[in-house]
Amino acid sequence: MAMHKSTSGSALGPGGLDLTQAFFKSIMNAAPSSPTKRHTKISIVGAGNVGMAIAQTILTQDLTDELVLVDAIPDKLRGEMLDLQHAAAFLPRTRIQASTDYSVTAGSDLCIVTAGARQINGESRLNLLQRNVHLFQKIIPPLVRHSPDTILLVVSNPVDVLTYVAWKLSGFPSNRVIGSGTNLDSSRFRFLIADHLDVNAQDVQAFIVGEHGDSSVALWSSISVGGVPVLSFLEKQQIAYEKEMLENIHKEVIQSAYEVISLKGYTSWAIGYSVANLARSILRDQRRVHPVSVLAKGFYDLEDGEVFLSLPAQLGRGGVLGVTNVHLTDEEKHRLKDSATTILQVQNQLAL
Numbered sequence: 001m002a003m004h005k006s007t008s009g010s011a012l013g014p015g016g017l018d019l020t021q022a023f024f025k026s027i028m029n030a031a032p033s034s035p036t037k038r039h040t041k042i043s044i045v046g047a048g049n050v051g052m053a054i055a056q057t058i059l060t061q062d063l064t065d066e067l068v069l070v071d072a073i074p075d076k077l078r079g080e081m082l083d084l085q086h087a088a089a090f091l092p093r094t095r096i097q098a099s100t101d102y103s104v105t106a107g108s109d110l111c112i113v114t115a116g117a118r119q120i121n122g123e124s125r126l127n128l129l130q131r132n133v134h135l136f137q138k139i140i141p142p143l144v145r146h147s148p149d150t151i152l153l154v155v156s157n158p159v160d161v162l163t164y165v166a167w168k169l170s171g172f173p174s175n176r177v178i179g180s181g182t183n184l185d186s187s188r189f190r191f192l193i194a195d196h197l198d199v200n201a202q203d204v205q206a207f208i209v210g211e212h213g214d215s216s217v218a219l220w221s222s223i224s225v226g227g228v229p230v231l232s233f234l235e236k237q238q239i240a241y242e243k244e245m246l247e248n249i250h251k252e253v254i255q256s257a258y259e260v261i262s263l264k265g266y267t268s269w270a271i272g273y274s275v276a277n278l279a280r281s282i283l284r285d286q287r288r289v290h291p292v293s294v295l296a297k298g299f300y301d302l303e304d305g306e307v308f309l310s311l312p313a314q315l316g317r318g319g320v321l322g323v324t325n326v327h328l329t330d331e332e333k334h335r336l337k338d339s340a341t342t343i344l345q346v347q348n349q350l351a352l
């Protein structure tokens with residue numbers, strides 16, 4: 001029997017008979033879906049390790065009605081799309097599409113960019129810059145053309161400089177261009193602190209800010225566990241702690257990506273959860289605070305240049321809604337400025 005899909009997604013039989021309608025009317029008289037629920041569409045550019053980890057987390061967490069994948073390699077892209085579609089029976093209902101043509105992304109609420117070169121064993125993130133800027137010049141303009149109201153969420157490395165590049169290429173206001181930044185470093189930090197204190201990582205509030213990379217800054221002074229501010233508590237109780245021990249935990253955070261890359265070749269699962277966590281805050285307008293890469297000018301005395309780096313930012317449907325005013329010690333402020341200088345020095349070499 002000849003059958004094809006209509007534009008509304010229902011199946012048409014001979015003579016234009018709407019089989020989907022006929023079938024459902026006869027068995028359940030299906031009610032129309034709720035008009036109050038806002039339809040959401042997420043596009044992911046780059047269907048590699050990171051893009052697919054994000055896609056799979058977004059699907060299992062039921063964060064969107066439509067999920068679109070874009071990549072430059074058509075066979076791999078179609079393979080990834082089919083593999084996800086074949087899980088439909090086990091997942092919340094989501095329309096999954098894929099194409100090398102950016103028109104498929106039209107009308108996206110959120111565009112997540114993960115395309116690009118990744119580090120090889122021992123290589124720094126900043127080393128990837130030139131290759132990935134070149135790709136961004138091909139990726140950002142068509143994304144923006146098809147979704148002029150979207151929020152851009154950059155994941156490709158070096159994420160802070162590439163978020164700046166995406167901002168420049170898009171012409172968007174800075175609140176709609178976000179880098180995944182140190183949301184991942186902060187979850188590694190929370191895991192290590194939780195492991196050290198034998199508590200649940202979800203009860204550890206702790207931020208890494210600055211560069212997603214070697215010059216990141218650990219905000220020890222504001223860490224709390226279950227509402228107890230850790231350092232001031234230890235001091236009040238006259239419990240000795242070694243500054244070196246704190247530095248070692250931060251060093252372990254910095255080394256995390258290098259270690260995982262040396263062991264399995266890339267990192268994927270934690271960034272998948274980290275980005276899905278950001279997508280949830282943005283699309284569900286949760287107004288939660290995340291350490292993400294934002295235009296830093298005007299916050300924390302960072303007045304020099306247009307630099308994107310991670311600060312604790314409130315996220316919602318409008319993108320970045322604000323930056324929270326966490327108290328920093330003089331040392332933390334100094335380290336944050338140094339981190340900004342590191343990023344700016346790399347950024348200043350760019351010719352856009």
Ligand SMILES: NC(=O)C1=CN([C@@H]2O[C@H](COP(=O)(O)OP(=O)(O)OC[C@H]3O[C@@H](n4cnc5c(N)ncnc54)[C@H](O)[C@@H]3O)[C@@H](O)[C@H]2O)C=CC1
Pocket residue numbers: 045046047048049050051070071072073114115116117118119128135138139154155156157158159180181184212266267268271
């Ligand atoms: N910000 C963060 O916390 C993290 C960032 N990353 C970064 O994410 C990026 C991707 O890493 P992986 O997925 O492991 O790499 P991968 O090599 O597995 O995937 C990259 C994908 O980009 C695609 N691609 C290349 N050029 C393209 C173009 N012009 N248009 C569309 N797609 C294109 C490739 O075909 C490939 O599928 C890297 O830059 C990596 O450093 C990785 C982990 C964490």
Ligand SMILES: CC(=O)C(=O)O
Pocket residue numbers: 125157184257267271
């Ligand atoms: C690769 C990378 O940036 C990370 O896993 O932190």
